[in-house]
Amino acid sequence: MTAVHNEIGLNELCSTLKELKNYSVIRYIPNHGNAGDGLIAAAAWQLFDRLGLLSSIQVNGEISPGDVVIFSGGGNFIPEYSQARNVIEKSLQQNVSKFILLPHSIRGNEDILQKLDKRFYLFCREKESYEHAQKYATNANVFLTHDLVFGLDLVQLNQRLNINWLRLQLLLHPRLLKAYLNWRQALLKIKPKSDGTMTLMRVDVEAKQAGKYPSELDISSKHSSYYSQRFEADLIAREFLATLDQADHIISDRLHVSIASALLGKKLTMFDNSYGKNRNVFLNSMDGRFDNLEFKTD
Incomplete structure (x- = not known):
């Protein structure tokens, strides 16, 4: 498996995530998705690893007041799907200290975008989403970036663990x-x-x-x-x-x-x-x- 040279960077996202290194607990909420979302998830885990955040990551669990919340990347924050919206609404209700939406497509949802404040960081993977978020989430931090999979290190993915060892892990999860x-x-x-x-x-x-x-x-x-x-x-x-x-x-x-x-x-x-x-x-x-x-x- 040979990867081409990829110059696409995720600088703003990395800078924002690096600021979380002092938090002992970071609540990461993955998005339920298809095999393509598996690529996004693999890229997210690699990113957390590179930034030294793995020891602080707690997956899922109830969102509580003061939490730092990261919601995974994808195309979930559109009218056809509800999970991203539900997680953001819950984060507002629970008064989280910081919320980071990993690179996403955003459509609709104008009502909830208007409720977001400076605790919310929205990373958009294309210009239409960026302009939409800028228009309605005027008090949030909005960035134009790239889909997480552009940052996936294919060499590391291929070499990190023996594939047979990966398959053996499945025996513990029927x-x-x-x-x-x-x-x-x-x-x-x-x-x-x-x-x-x-x-x-x-x-x-x-x-x-x-x-x-x-x-x-x-x-x-x-x-x-x-x-x-x-x-x-x-x-x-x-x-x-x-x-x-x-x-x-x-x-x-x-x-x-x-x-x-x-x-x-x-x-x-x-x-x-x-x-x-x-x-x-x-x-x-x-x-x-x-x-x-x-x-x-x-």
Whole structure:
């Protein structure tokens, strides 16, 4: 698995997280998501590790007054989903001391954005989200940054732990083991065509052309988890990347299939999702930075 040189940085996010080193407890609330979110989770765990925050991280649990709360990155703070909104509402109710939203897409939710104050740090992974948050969260700290997966160190992910050791950890978590075995079975069906092309299109609520593509090739939909265990995030991310690495040319409207393909140096044909996050992330983080990448509107 070979990664291309990636110059995309997360400087503002790293600076904000470094300020948490004096806190003995940091409540990290992962976002329940698909296999693409597993890449985000693996990148988050790597970031916490690099910044020396692992010993302070407590996953999940009840939000209490005065807590420092980090909510994971993704596309959860939009009207179609409720988890990010619920966590932010709970943080407001409990009067937390600081809240950090890792790089996200943000749409709608104007009412709760208007309630946020200087304790809230919103990291937006594309310009439309940034402008929306700036307009409505006028008292919060709003930053334009990049999706966390752009900061994923593929070499470290591949070398950190022996994959067989990772799999052994699953024996201690029967629910995760069952889901993992289903994931492995699903991956067996995802192979490139004879010309090296792999078409991986979404079939869920964010699909622009629902019903057009076979569901068995929507790799991201084949696993879901909170990724509260680092070993699971690493394992799913590594196998996600290994599956993509079989192909020479990847065609997808899945954001994290597209990002991962770019990081692997694949030829990539990228399409938009239903509400424009792919196009916006492409413009903010990918256009002109990666070779062999084409964004198509139709």
